Amino acid sequence: MAAMKKEVVKAEEGEIFDVELSKDLLKVNQRLAEENKRFLHKSGIRAIDIMGAIGSGKTSLIEKLVQLLKNRYKIAVFKGDLTTTIDAELIARHGVETVAINTGKECHLDANLVKKALRKLNLKNLDLLFIENVGNLICPAEFLLGSDKRVVVVSVTEGPYMVVKHPFIFMEADVVAINKMDLAKAMKVEVKRLKGDVKTINPKALVVATNSRTGEGVDNVAKALGL
Amino acid sequence: MHEFSVTSQIVRGVLDEAEKHRAKKVNEVHLIVGKLTFLGLEQVRFAFEALTKGTIMEGSKLIIDEQEGVVKCNHCGYMGDFKYEDDPLYHVPLPTLKCLQCGSVVNIVAGKECTIKSIRMMV
Numbered sequence: 001m002a003a004m005k006k007e008v009v010k011a012e013e014g015e016i017f018d019v020e021l022s023k024d025l026l027k028v029n030q031r032l033a034e035e036n037k038r039f040l041h042k043s044g045i046r047a048i049d050i051m052g053a054i055g056s057g058k059t060s061l062i063e064k065l066v067q068l069l070k071n072r073y074k075i076a077v078f079k080g081d082l083t084t085t086i087d088a089e090l091i092a093r094h095g096v097e098t099v100a101i102n103t104g105k106e107c108h109l110d111a112n113l114v115k116k117a118l119r120k121l122n123l124k125n126l127d128l129l130f131i132e133n134v135g136n137l138i139c140p141a142e143f144l145l146g147s148d149k150r151v152v153v154v155s156v157t158e159g160p161y162m163v164v165k166h167p168f169i170f171m172e173a174d175v176v177a178i179n180k181m182d183l184a185k186a187m188k189v190e191v192k193r194l195k196g197d198v199k200t201i202n203p204k205a206l207v208v209a210t211n212s213r214t215g216e217g218v219d220n221v222a223k224a225l226g227l
Numbered sequence: 228m229h230e231f232s233v234t235s236q237i238v239r240g241v242l243d244e245a246e247k248h249r250a251k252k253v254n255e256v257h258l259i260v261g262k263l264t265f266l267g268l269e270q271v272r273f274a275f276e277a278l279t280k281g282t283i284m285e286g287s288k289l290i291i292d293e294q295e296g297v298v299k300c301n302h303c304g305y306m307g308d309f310k311y312e313d314d315p316l317y318h319v320p321l322p323t324l325k326c327l328q329c330g331s332v333v334n335i336v337a338g339k340e341c342t343i344k345s346i347r348m349m350v
Contacts, residue, residue, distance in 0.1 A: 014349065015350050016254060016349050017348065017350070019248065019345060019347075019348065020344070021240075021343045021344065021345060023240055024341065025237060026340060028236075138265070139228060142264065164319050167322050167323075168263065171322075200314070200323055201321055203325060203332055204324070
């Protein structure tokens with residue numbers, strides 16, 4: 001019997017061929033976010049991601065939420081900012097563990113940064129985590145962090161068009177806080193109209209009017225978050 | 228806004244794959260970019276050209292297909308474009324998460340991706 005000739009097919013030099021990949025680069029963050037979420041749930045921690053434009057009142061909302069809830073929950077806060085720890089120190093004054101996440105020049109937090117920050121926490125003594133995102137109404141929408149709920153803070157001082165101009169971040173929101181409601185009259189901005197815009201875009205978002213300077217409405221934000 | 232960092236990832240992803248096949252040259256890269264990523268395609272092309280210089284990807288053709296945003300309704304099964312509602316005050320068509328067919332809340336199932344679909348290379 002003749003020996004079987006082993007045929008080996010190799011790509012000839014100069015041969016062109018196609019490789020099908022279907023590799024979604026933006027899924028990397030999603031996978032990390034899911035990892036974070038699983039980790040947080042296993043540790044019995046609920047996480048809330050707070051987004052909004054620069055100066056909308058994210059930090060003051062968190063400060064008021066911390067004051068309201070610190071006797072009922074063991075709270076920690078992640079504070080995302082490009083540089084400085086100014087806001088983180090403001091929050092830490094309320095006696096909660098605060099981790100400043102400095103992104104350098106990146107305009108949003110991502111799941112990887114949150115994963116790194118999670119390693120700095122004393123998890124045993126924790127059941128609620130607030131993550132304050134970098135001030136930005138565009139990019140954070142695309143980058144999930146692994147939180148249970150996402151909040152968007154929009155203030156009346158940003159004018160009447162902010163919601164209609166950024167529909168996609170409001171599609172991400174579970175709760176929307178329309179902040180600085182005490183200034184609505186001076187700004188000639190109707191809170192009702194902003195609320196209507198949010199509900200048109202995202203019927204399932206819960207909308208609350210707040211004054212995060214005085215704390216008015218913050219208990220409704222907590223309720224809307226199921227806290 | 229993130230065109231440069233995303234394109235860096237694209238170039239790295241292609242070079243990794245090319246190395247696996249011991250390719251000598253990459254001729255073509257086929258991307259699918261979702262419209263909801265708001266990536267500027269001109270900037271992606273510019274970054275691609277800059278980042279591939281001096282690599283086996285230099286001079287390769289970049290084909291980009293745009294993927295429209297697609298929503299899916301778990302209530303009635305509708306899959307397709309967003310329902311747009313006209314804002315009476317600003318006359319701006321607003322995309323909504325309402326189902327075009329039944330009005331229930333929908334999920335976004337496409338339009339947020341940045342996928343390397345295929346690579347054409349020379350061994």
